[in-house]
Amino acid sequence: MMKTALILPIYNESKYIGNVIQEAKSYVDVVIAVDDGSQDASYEISKKAGALALHHTINLGKSAALKTGVTAALKLGIEIIIFMDSDGQHLPKDLPRFIEPIEKEGYDMIIGARKGGQKMPFLRKWGNKMLEWAAFFLFKCAFNDIQSGYRAFRANVYPQLDWKAESYYADAEMTIRAVKYHLKCKQIFIDTIYYDDFKGMTVVDGLNLLFQIFIWRFIL
Amino acid sequence: MIGIQLLCIIFACLALFFTYIAYKRRDFSGKEMILWMMIWVVFLGIAILPETVSPYIQKMGFSRLMDFVVVIAFVVLFALLIHNYLVVKFLQKRIEKLVREEALKNLKQ
Numbered sequence: 001m002m003k004t005a006l007i008l009p010i011y012n013e014s015k016y017i018g019n020v021i022q023e024a025k026s027y028v029d030v031v032i033a034v035d036d037g038s039q040d041a042s043y044e045i046s047k048k049a050g051a052l053a054l055h056h057t058i059n060l061g062k063s064a065a066l067k068t069g070v071t072a073a074l075k076l077g078i079e080i081i082i083f084m085d086s087d088g089q090h091l092p093k094d095l096p097r098f099i100e101p102i103e104k105e106g107y108d109m110i111i112g113a114r115k116g117g118q119k120m121p122f123l124r125k126w127g128n129k130m131l132e133w134a135a136f137f138l139f140k141c142a143f144n145d146i147q148s149g150y151r152a153f154r155a156n157v158y159p160q161l162d163w164k165a166e167s168y169y170a171d172a173e174m175t176i177r178a179v180k181y182h183l184k185c186k187q188i189f190i191d192t193i194y195y196d197d198f199k200g201m202t203v204v205d206g207l208n209l210l211f212q213i214f215i216w217r218f219i220l
Numbered sequence: 221m222i223g224i225q226l227l228c229i230i231f232a233c234l235a236l237f238f239t240y241i242a243y244k245r246r247d248f249s250g251k252e253m254i255l256w257m258m259i260w261v262v263f264l265g266i267a268i269l270p271e272t273v274s275p276y277i278q279k280m281g282f283s284r285l286m287d288f289v290v291v292i293a294f295v296v297l298f299a300l301l302i303h304n305y306l307v308v309k310f311l312q313k314r315i316e317k318l319v320r321e322e323a324l325k326n327l328k329q
Binding site for chain 1: 316323324
């Protein structure tokens with residue numbers, strides 16, 4: 001059995017984080033909760049729920065929170081790292097589906113693609129489609145949800161994935177890098193629950209990411 | 221002396237004064253103070269006697285001193301823009317490093 005860690009980047013998620021950690025604990029060896037300068041009690045709740053809680057004194061964005069989590073995981077000798085959003089949109093019961101293909105089938109990275117059915121907000125659904133097309137035409141990247149926040153990877157491929165992008169763009173950069181470095185990747189479909197339409201990426205973020213994808217074509 | 225010349229002279233004198241204050245407060249090193257003083261003295265000189273630089277300005281293809289000043293102002297503004305952007309990026313990286321190190325300080329291996 002490989003040693004696994006779930007990394008949860010947290011920003012003002014006191015409402016959901018306790019339950020997410022409680023549920024996830026049984027599927028992984030360590031839950032690393034990185035509180036990214038929350039103003040609410042997210043950090044204290046994470047600690048109480050049994051996570052290894054780390055705290056950014058100021059808000060640095062999701063990308064930096066993930067990096068802090070990965071640094072901690074590598075220090076702990078973790079072999080499989082899993083990222084999941086902490087707002088309750090991803091289901092911890094899917095965790096074994098991310099771990100097994102890496103352990104048993106030798107995959108380097110597993111990307112959890114949101115199904116994009118009725119439940120996904122309209123703009124998000126079509127925004128995702130556009131990003132998907134751009135990634136396909138520019139990188140021959142055939143994944144359905146390039147910026148999904150639910151993903152797992154083998155710790156030893158982190159140097160290839162080490163993203164430079166800020167904020168929410170880190171997930172997309174990881175996917176693009178995985179394709180560029182020919183990592184053995186697999187996509188699995190996951191269910192998502194949207195509690196709050198105003199969280200996560202906005203239309204402007206989506207357009208920015210589209211621009212970033214074009215830039216990555218030349219600099220990555 | 222026209223109004224714009226007077227404005228430039230007042231501005232240059234104030235800039236010289238603030239450069240000196242910054243040096244006294246140790247915000248500027250000696251080298252920085254001399255560099256800025258030189259810039260403002262030249263600026264002051266051109267403001268008082270604009271006709272002295274006219275032959276050079278015309279050689280560079282500018283018909284009036286004002287055109288030259290506007291072009292230089294744009295160049296300086298863009299240089300400052302790039303400089304500020306780089307400084308902000310650099311500070312951002314340093315702050316991120318500091319905050320992340322602080323978060324990981326108590327982590328036991």
